[in-house]
Amino acid sequence: MADRSFLSWPFLSPRHQELHDRVEAWAVANISRLSGDGESSAAAAATVRLMVAEMGKAGLLSTAVGRDRSLRGSLDARSLCICREVLARHAGLADFSFAMQGLGTGPISLFGTEEQKERWLPSVARGTTISAFALSEKEAGSDVSALAMRAQPDGNQWRLDGAKTWISNAGIAGLYVVFARTGEAPGAKGLSAFVVEADTPGFSVAKVIDLIAPHPIGTLAFDGVRVPAANMLGSPGDGFRIAMATLDVFRSTVGAAALGFARRALDEALKHASRRKLFGQPLSDLQLTRAKLADMALAIDAAALLIYRAAWTKDVKGTRISRESSMAKLFATEEAQKVIDSAVQIFGGLGVTHGHIAEKLYREIRALRIYEGASEVQKLVIATRLLAEAQTGCPHAPVGQG
Template sequence: MADTSYLDWPFLEPRHKAHAETLDTWAGTLGPIDHHDTDNACRSLVAKLGADGWLEPTAVDPADPKPLDVRTLCLSRETLARHDGLADFAFAMQGLGTGALSLFGSDAQRDEWLPLTRSGKAISAFALTEPQSGSDVANSTMTARDDGDAWVLDGEKTWISNGGIADVYTLFARSEDTPGAKGLSAFVVPADTPGLEIAERLETIAPHPLATLRFTGARLPKSALIGERGQGFKIAMSVLDVFRTTVAAAGLGFARRALDEAVTRVTARKVQGKPLSDLQMVQAHIAEMALKVDASALLVYRAAWAKDSGAPRVSREAAMAKLFATDEAQKVIDAAVQLHGGDGVRAGETVERLYREIRALRIYEGASDVQKVIIARQTLDAARA
């Protein structure tokens, strides 16, 4: 681990520092991860993370339910992302996929699934996006029809992380005739539910398990409903309110790694017998990168601290963290590629991989433009109040 001074900031407690340092040591033992076979790589990572106890913070313990510790989640994602994007992905989806169960699930739902996901024995996924509704969740058209003793699902979900390898999906569908956000409900859907099929596997510039799911008359028991009927939008937003900050933390982890790689490069590489780091232009790049990393970290751990301190909602703080940390990470990584010269775009180089990994973080769980809308609305509403 390079710069660890941030672990002593007042946002964090000694237990958080110990967690980050121990996880960093563990992640260093993973060895090379196969990014060409992401399905098996993610299965293996989830199993390893679970076996060694690192997935326990991703969901509440049904035997002793306590609020999710967002700072631990953020430190975990930052640390794992600095080592490898797939390791971060495997960890993150166990939390996002079961977030609705942690926050709103019944005792029976928690007892059935959370011991499995926290131990790495089951893989989870979060099925919210549809072909015609990405950030516009309220425009969801997938239906959940009340059929007496069952719910019947029809429709499609797309860009679903862990689609095709998940054992359980948290899914949102329209259960009411009411248009907009008030008509949605949340459900827990086992992957072997009849009527659920993987319609398409999706390839991206940074390979991850992604798929389009198709539901045709898929029947669920009434007990599959998470929380209250018609409260799906509220549940989805509450989950994102917790986990959106962790996306910012992953971006921060990518940026830290890029800065470390850049510093190593410019101190070792020589031009006319002198290190690149002697050049003022290079020093300016390093200074700007360090500034972006620290500013991002302040926003990330402020948002996480606020949530852990009991704030009912941190939509503004989380949006600021995600917008700034992911956008600035893109700039930090781009600068690292530039400082590496031709090697920066060579396939297999660390900074080349980071360049591909960071782009999706500025889109999923609310694109950067959506975060600006959230921040503006929250600021204006506060001024009016």
């Protein structure tokens, strides 16, 4: 049984405890039956379709897309973290299915007009439409200011030309939030955000990418894709601000997913170490094993504190959390990698056997240290914020959400 003590921390309220228990109950009842047997990209895509549909029916996706009327704001970061932690502890694809419905519509939830929200969010919340966040490009990588895809005005429309890659839900999403260069200014200030529906002429999925832990991801092609002016989020030139504000919220949740993986690894390692006999005694009686288990527990609690500190700051203080969310993602993902590696070591040969839970977790965790800003980028963000705060003497500035 995973640790529940964090639910009583002052960062969380009774409604977060209730949400945790509701998601946990859904996960126990549904994830095993929804998970496919294969580990191909096609099998992963089929599983995601099923999970999104079932999460929508259960009402879980209202939290992901900001349609839960019980929340104070459009997106409650602590609720997102709770959901991702619980789902990741049960299955990586369950976490992915939930998270991408949130990230894919995050720009709409945070910056969309009421008309745009009513047009696109309800079907995503119901699980009848799958969403995607299309930011990355082959050459730009983590340097968002270097995006090359272009959007040019064409009457009362915009014409999009270029390509995006490493886009999760490529091929199964019904709508994509796409960032393109509109040229209002050089670099980051010349980007804008658009909603592109999958059936728009000129849009296609150019390639499906296979990963070590398969999930639907690929390369998108835009060949004269025309979208109405009403599909732009915010104003021309707002794209970078929209992308960064969205990532500010969801980077903390990546840390929460890593935390869920780490908790599962510790739980499995504890059970195995207590049962496995070595040198005439339980593996858990060996001092080196106990030291490893202690280090794992310490890393998990420290990561949880950073994650829920960041989420609480966003929800309650309403301040910019670039530093806090980057710290949470960086520490949680790096430490989860170590925790899972320790679990593999405790399992020995079983831990490197294909299909074993420790081996699956080992593959699942690796991508989290790269996507939504690699660990090295998080260090740059943290240092940049620290230097800015040192120069201005102001640790926080209000977050603009349009």
